[in-house]
Amino acid sequence: MSTIQEVSRRSGLPEPTLRYYEKIGLIGPVDRDESSGHRRYPPELVETIEALGCLRSTGMSLADMRVYLRHLDGGDPAEQRDLFARNVERLDAEIERLRVRRDYLRLKAELWDARDRRDAAAEERAVDEIRGLLPRLK
Incomplete structure (x- = not known):
């Protein structure tokens, strides 16, 4: 499990962007550490977020990112x-x-x-x- 800081460093996405992507449903809800309440990202979600960071760096729109994610698995x-x-x-x-x-x-x-x-x-x-x-x- 990775922290938001670690995911931000790996993906190039700022922490507020990660929170925003969660808020708008681009990424699913992120589990929280029971004791601290901090987000904990599983490895498969981190990989998806890294891909989103790459897509964002190309200027891809959020709508297109949603299409990408929708068709990622068996689309x-x-x-x-x-x-x-x-x-x-x-x-x-x-x-x-x-x-x-x-x-x-x-x-x-x-x-x-x-x-x-x-x-x-x-x-x-x-x-x-x-x-x-x-x-x-x-």
């Missing part, structure tokens, strides 16, 4: 595959948004560098590239 493999495929698509879109933001900042740095060097041609190129990027930034 439809196609549903699990689809769940993870959807989350890959979500991350791909997020990565693309980050790339556009990065490119915008890089171009702004180039623009100010050109202005600092008084290089009108480089400044104009940067402005043109920024204008081309703006529709993707919004």
